[in-house]
Amino acid sequence: MARVVRLVQTGPMKIEPAQTKPVWVCACGLSKTFPICDGSHKTTAKQEQPGKLYHYDPSTLDVKRIEDDPMAEASGEAKG
Numbered sequence: 340m341a342r343v344v345r346l347v348q349t350g351p352m353k354i355e356p357a358q359t360k361p362v363w364v365c366a367c368g369l370s371k372t373f374p375i376c377d378g379s380h381k382t383t384a385k386q387e388q389p390g391k392l393y394h395y396d397p398s399t400l401d402v403k404r405i406e407d408d409p410m411a412e413a414s415g416e417a418k419g
C-alpha cells in the first residue's frame with residue numbers, strides 16, 4: 340500500500356519541541372498539521388491493500404482513486 344501526497348514546500352520545517360513529551364511526526368502524509376501527526380493515519384490503516392496506490396481527497400480524506408502501484412515490486416511490496 341502507498342498513497343499519493345502533494346507537498347508544496349521546498350525547504351525544511353524547523354521543529355523545536357517545548358516539552359519533554361514525545362512528538363509524533365507524520366509518516367503517512369495525510370496530517371492536516373503536517374509534519375506533526377494529527378491521527379489522520381487511522382483512516383488509512385484499515386482499508387489500504389498491499390500493491391495498490393491510493394489517491395486521497397486532502398480536505399475530506401476520502402479515497403478518490405485506487406490503482407495498481409507501479410512501484411510496489413521495486414519497494415518490496417507484493418501486489419494485491
Ligand code: FES
Pocket residue numbers: 364365366367368369370375376377378379380381
Ligand atoms: S502518521 Fe500521518 S497523521 Fe499520523
